[in-house]
Amino acid sequence: GGGGGKFIMKRFSLNAICILIAATALALVFPGPSQAGKFKKEYKMTVVVTAGYYWGQGALKFAELVKEKTNGRINIKPYWRSQLLKGAQLKSVQMVANGAIDCAMESTINISPVITEANIFSLPFFINSFENLDKMENGQTGRAVFAAMEKKGLKGLAWAENGFRQVTNSARPIRTPADLKGLKLRVVGSPIFIDIFRQLGADPVTMNWADAVSAFQQGIVDGLENPVGVLLPVKIWQYHKYATFWNYLVDPVVFFWNKKQWDKFPKEWTHKRKNSHYISMIR
Structure with a gap:
């Protein structure tokens, strides 16, 4: 709001x-x-x-x-x-x-x-x-x-x-960890991110941001996680119907x-x- x-x-x-x-x-x-x-x-x-x-x-x-x-x-x-x-x-x-x-x-x-x-x-x-x-x-x-x-x-x-990181996807609402099961989510290629989403039951797909935008535009992945300041400029609502604001972590910029x-x-x-x-x- x-x-x-x-x-x-x-x-x-x-x-x-x-x-x-x-x-x-x-x-x-x-x-x-x-x-x-x-x-x-x-x-x-x-x-x-x-x-x-x-x-x-x-x-x-x-x-x-x-x-x-x-x-x-x-x-x-x-x-x-x-x-x-x-x-x-x-x-x-x-x-x-x-x-x-x-x-x-x-x-x-x-x-x-x-x-x-x-x-x-x-x-x-x-x-x-x-x-x-x-x-x-x-x-x-x-x-x-x-x-x-x-x-x-x-x-x-x-x-x-950079802000707290949220999840958006085109498949379904995420209200519990079980809702993440099987979702293909773009994550950065850092090992800790791969492990986090595997533990939550998702299917993490690593790719650089330069490739990620076209990937969710084409539906190659179901969703992604990123701060609002990154999601808004790409007009994520045009591709993903669901947003989960859970502030699960924050990444500063240096x-x-x-x-x-x-x-x-x-x-x-x-x-x-x-x-x-x-x-x-x-x-």
């Missing part, structure tokens, strides 16, 4: 503050025009969705603010639908770590096969509110995830939201950068980066 929409937009507005602070902090890294030649003409950012999603809008805003705060010296270009990964959305960690891609705005689900600490966000019915999610991101959990990312060659910058590239930025920024790390996650 209208109240729910206001809540989503409120969260989105608060996330814009996170993006602004992250972008402003990033701007502090860069020295004056005398060293402008050290920067690339374009910094590639991988994004799973497109600009029509809240997530994609956040990526565009981040790029816009970084360009503004660096006086046009840093130009980030988002590449949609994981096209730099050839659709393999679970490969973003490796590609950013090896420098093939500069940075990412990525779901914790997609980094979890490599950054296993991020699987904590994918435990079903474990996180029951945005307030508790905030506490985790701002506390020991968030620090543990960022520390694990550093060990893999990444620099975590800030958190944003900004991260290639660590070797990040470490080449001025050392005097390190202390400022440490202090702004916590500020950047406040929404």
